[in-house]
Amino acid sequence: MKCFLYVVRLRQKFRILFGLAQYPHDYPQRIRPAYYRAFPSRTAAEQFIQENQPIDFNPFARNAEEFILRSDDTLAIWGFPAYIPADAPIEGTVPEQEIVYYHGPLSFFQEWLGAVTSIAPPQIPEASREEFDIAVQVFMGWWEANKERLTDAQKAEIWRTLTKDPWEIVEVKTV
Amino acid sequence: MPGKASRKVYIVQRLHWVYQDDFFNIEDESPVKAFMRLSQAEGYRQKLEHVERENWSPERDRLRRGDTLQFFEVVSVEVEAES
Numbered sequence: 001m002k003c004f005l006y007v008v009r010l011r012q013k014f015r016i017l018f019g020l021a022q023y024p025h026d027y028p029q030r031i032r033p034a035y036y037r038a039f040p041s042r043t044a045a046e047q048f049i050q051e052n053q054p055i056d057f058n059p060f061a062r063n064a065e066e067f068i069l070r071s072d073d074t075l076a077i078w079g080f081p082a083y084i085p086a087d088a089p090i091e092g093t094v095p096e097q098e099i100v101y102y103h104g105p106l107s108f109f110q111e112w113l114g115a116v117t118s119i120a121p122p123q124i125p126e127a128s129r130e131e132f133d134i135a136v137q138v139f140m141g142w143w144e145a146n147k148e149r150l151t152d153a154q155k156a157e158i159w160r161t162l163t164k165d166p167w168e169i170v171e172v173k174t175v
Numbered sequence: 176m177p178g179k180a181s182r183k184v185y186i187v188q189r190l191h192w193v194y195q196d197d198f199f200n201i202e203d204e205s206p207v208k209a210f211m212r213l214s215q216a217e218g219y220r221q222k223l224e225h226v227e228r229e230n231w232s233p234e235r236d237r238l239r240r241g242d243t244l245q246f247f248e249v250v251s252v253e254v255e256a257e258s
Contacts, residue, residue, distance in 0.1 A: 005184060005209045005254065012203050038184065038209075038252040048255075172186060174209040175219075 006045035007170040008037040010054055014166055017061045042169065049167045055155035058147075059162050060139035069124060069135040075106045106135075112161075117154050119146050184209045185216035186250050187223065199244060207247070216249045223247045 009015065015035060035054070039045040060067065069075055110121035122142035128134045147155070159166065186209045193202040207223070210216040227246040 005186075007186070007206055007252065015204075016202070036250065036252050038186075038254045040254055040257060044255070044257050170206050172206040172209045174184065175211070175215065 003174045005172045005174050006039045006042050008045050008048055008167055010035045011168050018057055045169045053156040053159035054166055055152055058140050058143045059159045060143055067136050073106050075109050116157050182254050183251050184254055185213050187216050187220045189247055220247045220249050
């Protein structure tokens with residue numbers, strides 16, 4: 001009889017962003033973030049995914065092209081940003097990745113973030129707005145500065161808004 | 176985080192190295208099989224490692240036989256009890 005184990009882990013892009021990729025001279029002492037959880041059934045693994053967000057990690061850590069502040073002060077995000085009004089423009093969809101490409105005024109996002117967390121949202125300095133990855137830098141910095149003040153529920157809400165499904169389940173045969 | 180750790184398993188997984196100019200990065204990891212005992216997992220890892228190294232192509236893979244990179248590793252994971 002075949003038995004399987006169900007490993008829940010972050011999707012590849014997050015595992016890379018959070019330190020999976022290491023230089024070989026670090027191997028085998030490379031740092032392994034605690035992103036592996038194992039369950040005896042798929043049901044249990046799916047329940048974990050439903051109930052948990054990877055709140056120990058910075059939700060703004062992502063490739064700069066996924067989180068762009070444009071010259072017209074709109075913020076473009078790959079994801080399902082709940083703060084965007086229903087009639088906001090949708091630039092396109094990537095069905096196979098289950099994502100939608102929105103963009104909307106930066107102020108929408110700042111107001112939403114402030115409302116969810118009761119902490120002043122970060123402002124992006126005028127002088128830095130031409131930098132390609134400035135939005136990622138600023139919002140990542142805001143998270144790091146405030147993560148001790150944020151509740152787990154607030155962290156989870158930010159994760160849910162920015163990322164539809166950060167987890168994946170890998171079925172592993174056991175011996 | 177819910178769930179109580181019930182037992183430890185040892186997962187053998189493949190490491191996907193990617194050459195980037197002058198160094199290698201791990202691009203992904205693929206769990207292959209899980210074992211109840213570390214000794215079993217390590218034995219299986221060594222078997223897979225041997226086969227992989229026999230099939231090395233230095234030109235294709237940009238690896239030398241003396242390189243210490245492993246293609247497979249063993250990681251231990253606690254299996255959480257059903258809630």
